[in-house]
Amino acid sequence: MKNKLRCKSLLAFLILLIAGTALGQQGTVTVSGTVINGEDNSTLPMATVQIKGTNQGTVTDMDGKFYLENVSADVILIFSFVGMQPVEEAIGGRSIIDITLAPDVTTLEKVVVIGYGTARKSQVVGSVSRVTSEELTKQPLLTAVQGLQGKTSGIQIISSGDPGSQSQVRIRGTNSVTADANPIYVVDGVIVPDITNINTNDVESIDVLKDAASQAIYGSRAANGVILLTTKSGKTGKMRVNVDSYVGFRSMTSRVAMADARTYAQFTNEARAYDGQVPMFNVDTLQYNTDWFDAITRKGMVQNYSMNVSGGTEKTNYYFSADYFKDEGILKGNDYSRFVIRNSNDYKLTKFLSFGHTVNFTYALNNMKPNVFTDAYRIGSTAPVRYPNGNYGYVTGLSVSNPVAAIDYTNNFSKAMRLQGNAYLELTPLNGLTVRSSLNFNRPEEVVTNYVPMYFVSSVQQSLNSNLNLGNSSSLFYIFDNNATYSKTFAELHEVKLTVGYSAEHEKGNSSGGSRRDVPDQENLWYLDQGDPNSVTNYHNGYIKQRASVYGRLTYTFNDRYNVSGVLRRDGSSLFPPDQKWGTFYSAGASWIVSRESFMENQRIFDELKLRGSYGIIGNDNIPYGSGILTSVTQTGPYGFGGNAISISQGITFDQIKDATVTWETTKGIDFGVEMTLINSRLTSEISYYNKVTNAYIPTSFPSAAGDADGRVYAKAADIRNKGLEVLFNWRDNIGGALRYNAGFNITFNTNNVEKVSGGLQLKDGGLGNGHITTFTVEGEPIGSFWVYQQIGIYQSQDEIDASPHLTGMKPGDLKLADLNADGVLDERDRFHVGSYQPKTYYGISVGLEWKQLDLSIDCYGNAGNKIFNGKKAVRFGNDNIEAARAENRWTPENPGGLQPRASNAIPAPSTYFIESGDFFRVNNITMGYTLSTDKWKAGISQLRVFATAQNPLILKKYSGFTPELPGPSTSAGIELGIYPVFSTYLVGINLSF
Amino acid sequence: MRTCKLTILFFCGYLMLMLSSCKESWLDPAPENQLIKQDSTFIDVQNAEEFVNACYNQLLQWNETTFSWIGMSSITSDDADKGSDPGDLGTDKDQMDNISYSSTSLSVGEVWVGNYNGITRCNQAMANVPIYNISDGLKTRLIAEARFLRAYYYFNLVRCYGDVPLVDKVIDANTPSDLDKAVSRAPKAAVYALIESDLEFALNNLPTNDGYEAKDVGRATKGAAAAMLAKVSMYQKKWDAVMDLTDQIINGELGIYGLVADYAIIWREEGENTEESLFEIQGRGLTPTAGVQGYFVTQGVRGSIRYPDNTAALGGWGFNTPTEDLENAYEPGDVRKAATIMFRGQMLWDSATIQSSVSNPRYNYKSYVSRRYESFNGGDWESNKNVRILRMGEVYLMNAEAANELGNISKAQTSLNAVRNRAELGDTPATSQTDLRDAIWKERRVELAMEHDRFFDLVRQGRAGEVLRAHGKDFTDGKNELFPIPQSEIDASDGKYTQNPGY
DSSP states (O other), rough: OOOHHHHHHHHHHHHHHHHHTTEEEEEEEEEEEEEEETTTTEOOOOOOEETTSSSSSOOOOSSEEEEEEEEEOOOOEEEOTBBBBOOEEEEETTTTOOEEESSSSSSSSEEESSSSEEEEEEGGOEEEEEEEEHHTSSSSOOGGGGEEEETSSEEEEEEOOOOOOOOOEEEEOOOOSSOOOOOEEETTEEEOOTTTSSSSGGEEEEEEEEEHHHHGGGGGGGOOOOOEEOOOOOOOEEEEEEEEEEEEEEEEEEOOOOOHHHHHHHHHHHHHHHHHHOOOOOOTTTOOOOHHHHBOOOOOOEEEEEEEEEEESSSSEEEEEEEEEEEESTTOOEEEEEEEEEEEEEOOOOEEEEEEEEEEEEEEEEOOOTTTTHHHHSSSSSSBBBBSSSOOOOTOOOOOHHHHHHHHHEEEEEEEEEEEEEEEEEEETTTTTTEEEEEEEEEEEEEEEEEEEOEETTEEEEOOOOOOOEEEEEOOOOOOOOEEEEEETTTTEEEEEEEEEEEEEEEEEEEEEEEEEOOOOOOOOSSGGSSGGGEEEEEEEEEEEEEEEEEEEEEEEETTTTEEEEEEEEEEETTGGGGGGGGEEEEEEEEEEEGGGGGGTTSSSSSEEEEEEEEEEEEESSSSSSTTOOBBBBBBOOBBOOOTOOOOOOOEEEEOOOOOOOOOOEEEEEEEEEEEEEETEEEEEEEEEEEEEEEEEEEEEEEEGOOOSSSSSEEEEEEEEEEEEEEEEEEEEETTTTTEEEEEEEEEEEEEEEEEEEESSSSSOOSSSSOOOEEEETSOOOOTBBEEEEEEEEEEHHHHHSOOOTTTTTTTOOOOOOOOTTOOSGGGGEEOOOHHHHHHHHEEEEEEETTEEEEEEEEEEEEEEEEEOOHHHHHHOSEEEBBBBHTTTTOOOTTTTOSSSSOOOOOOOOOOEEEOOOOOEEEEEEEEEEEEOOOOGGGSEEEEEEEEEEEEEEEEEEEOOSSSSOOOOOOOOBOSOOOOOOOOEEEEEEEEOO | HHHHHHHHHHHHHHHHHHHHSSSSSGGGGOOTTOTTTTTTGGTOOOHHHHHHHOOOOOOOOHHHHHHHHHHIITTTTTTEEEEEEETTTTTHHHHHHTTOOTTHHHHHHHHHHHHHHHHHHHHHHHHGGGGGGOHHHHHHHHHHHHHHHHHHHHHHHHHHSSOOOOOSSOTTTTTTHHHHHHHHHHOOHHHHHHHHHHHHHHHHHOOOOTTOOOOTTOOOHHHHHHHHHHHHHHHHHHHHHHHHHHHHHTTTTSOOOOOOOOOOGGOOOOOOTTTTTEEEEBBOOOOBBBBBBBBHHHHHHHHHHEEESSSSSOOOOEEEEEHHHHHHSSSSHHHHHHEEEEEEEOBOOOSSSOOTTTSOSSSEGGGOOTTTOOOOOSSSSSSSEEEEEEEHHHHHHHHHHHHHHHOOOHHHHHHHHHHHHHHHOOOOOOOOOOHHHHHHHHHHHHHHTTOOOHHHHHHHHHHHHHHHTTTOOOOTTTTTTTTTEEEEHHHHHTSSSSSTTTO
């Protein structure tokens, strides 16, 4: 209401101005003036001042001032700025024109993308978060989704740091036990499993559908959340060229001090002595002391070069971009580079028909190296990287590879190409009716070449023959989608918007590959033809998924205050058996814009206040492929009759029991929220509560005697509940007009709880590879809860061991474990649940400052309330290196007060000794930029900004290991086994616009 | 306005057309790269044989013949230690070694699952082979092969676990009465009865070893069925049957059999499928491989082993190492010791030398594969090693034991001496039935060492507790004669399986 008034008064003012100057002089004049931000009365730099009907114009300087020479006195100027309502102003002979731009929309009038269309925020009945491009592009990241970390509530991003890897995303907790729990991505209508092929600079905005009501429009695909990416397109007006680039380096932030050679040797000898074995080292004649982490890491370069050209006329618009990204990572020899080209065009063919297309091409080269951090952790510091004779070093009696040799002998390349895009036709036959038909496609293709030369480092690290492995995979996905949207307002009170549509989806993929031995060690000869034909192996397999869907959404708004919205979707999927193919998903919700009520007119607290609530049922069809093929024949593998001279014979059988009722996982959820802006729009806030329960697939067990090979049949036998609260605040203000600042804080509290597990199979997971498991998913605990023994000290004597229940093989100095159930026996029944890797809360903090030409932003992220199992510390196969802290102050008969257990080569039982807090707080990004005054250069540059960024410069963590960010499957996340240390990135860059 | 309406009409028509093209079959595409029952599975006659090949393929599986089985059948006994490095437990092989396993030990579960997977395949073969349009003779032979293998799998189960679920046909998981079969334990006697009926069918219907074509060497034979039935009978003390069956084999009535002269040759590639062999698992180490998964590498030398030119010979994880007790069990001059145990620092038959730095003093020679003089394709996971299941050495010893139990001392001595003489030992000095029984049992130990027999043999002889406790193992009489029923299977049966006593 207030807004309308403001608009009207502005209009009146403009009319007066035009009228008053109508009699002004003709000819050319010089015009100058200041553009003011009507929101806070600060001056507005970088606003566009354009002469109507031409491409000529200028932008305002840092003080919001503009200056135009030799313009015709009778032209009209258009003043515009992102997020502001443009104003057209006739010069009317004046030489000074000051203009105030009003914000174009209020928070609630902002448009968000909701899937198959858009809506005003006020009309949204569910929970949708939007993050815009400037929030994302300042970070040196592979994908835009990593940039979401800490930006908004309800979204948890866990990244491993491995170059080229996709982050793990959890929206409002983990729903699924065995199926994929990652959300789907929808890039301009194309549903894709990942967005590693999208240049972050091409992203206009990201909208995240967080609750069942907003997700329901994607039905059986939506239960893990939907991330909608809108890419940039050309805007009507003059051509714009942007060049963005940054260059920097990454370096390891967080190290774990390993024992030096002497400590390691002493520890190992001591451990062996307890087992009655001869010493492995003479500690006085050690020759080497290697820091293996130094030997395998480096400062890795990261660089990005990006440019785009965009523009348009009334009939067409265009957008073209090219990007090159190269990330070396911190592991020697490892690098990832990616080249992306994107082109997007729209054509207005007639008044009622338009057409457009987008093509995105990506080529990515990944030079992969094995994750040798684990070997670097385990190998003794007594061995050199190389001996003086050039041979690689190793520790005799220790089954660990030399990590440097492992890097050097690995030639593993992946070359991936991906073509993605769409074409659409849009018809507007009646006012308010839009019919849209689109074909969207995605075609990834990857070739992996892995050559292992013949080598010998030690008996545990050798390759008896050279071997070439070639893998080839490709798939084609397309979705043909047709929908119609009708929106009309009746009697200025009743606003109706109806969307109906249907789609057909197809995905078919295959992978093939082969290997041969004895291929020469020469890159130009790495072809299967060069190998021994007697060693040929090959494979070729494929899959198909087809879906058909019908969907609809009806939104009704009364008097701009009351909204109700409902979604209905029917999905059919080829993944399920004949009677189970079709499912119905729906949601309903309402919102109330309280601030528009008459009784709110006189209050001064809320500028805007909205309440919303919704309910929905959605699905997740990502259950293991093949579960729905009920009568599959098993190829058992061959058998060699007749000796080696005769070819092998194949075998077939039926050994899979299938659940004939297999279908998608169902999630039901409610969501309530309050959205508000306060204190003259300085503070925006959103508070949401959600509660959802997923009926999830888990393997249930059948006795082997019943005829199933693995005794496991997938069935919907678990209920997982996630409930929580999200709070978000954003403050925006200025001090004295010149210093503008904003601060944001968001926090999510989530409780994950398994409410039901049935089917006989105990969901134990988190295997360490040494025979021990660490998690056990049970009712009443979060998914993947750690399940360990309670450590209650260190045994001081054999008498103490004998006096209490203990595990076999215990010696004085070992960890003392509690007989929790006090039954006089120490066994699995004494293990207990100590929490999971899922945080109880995670939060983001951001601060931004702009002062004259300077800008500064700081983003932070943290999580709390989760646990980590320090797996690498627990996994020792004998004579491995240890952390310095583990060796120091260890128990010995002479040091009975030692806090660390005795030196030992025995495999320890999982206990609370290895459980650590997963809490961490990290400064994600600090960026400082300076925008140069370029208007006097006359080089046509409209903006030139230089900036410096520190990504992850600081992490505060309780965990003693390398990183607290440990992505993994639902039932085994949070175990640090395959290490990838946290690293920081420092870089400088420029943004240049013409 | 007219054009506008036309356009709408056109567009709507176009959309309808698109909708109709979305047929039912859109959601029912044929599964890619996946044979299903409805395909040509039952038309192609070759598939009849493939159903039976699947029964053999189970013998190659990790959970059937490899690590867990090695643990339960060998490391438990006084013939073998866990081996490897002290800290490397091979999941639970330390528990196998000191007989402290429980119902949750991995090995106990894997062996159960492996053998039931084999039984599933045999039941499927028996159910599906009759559907094919092939000759009755071939049908009968294929079913006889499946029944021989089913007997083999059940014999493993009954020796390990005692009473076990008796599933003699394909289970329909949706039929409660069928599922009942799978979730209740049948008495040991009923299991033995099924084994015997399977083996009798196999004995009556399988070809002799010279009755197969060369391409079929390795399939179950009349001789294999007879030897297996003899062994099964021995476990039930049916001495007449043991004697009768072993006599028939020794007399050449069931195929061409005899003791090969050089004992050491038996475990080399050149000793595969000789007249010594009644049944062995065929390991193929050439590409495409079909070897027993990990059988060699789990037991290979842990540490450096080199040829004189310093290239590496095949090593492994070093589990299942022969005990000092076994080393000392051989009489002086017994050639079998050198064929069974390889020692730290020793040069092997293929001139590879075990370096002095290796982890253990002794390794299992019977599992060794030479990469230089035997078929080898560069991979040590599926090796060329054939695992010998039934051979003439044991047939003679079964014959001797049966003769002795039936009071035919001289016959017992003759058969026992045949085995001793091959080992370059003199005739047995034992003359009384009791002495001879001890002599035969001792001979079984050294003749069949590291061949997955000793633990079960000791239990059969009723002296497992006495012998294994003397060896320092924690064997409880009345409990450890059987392994525990895997807890995972008890859970899967919804608690319907009972646990063995003491666990």
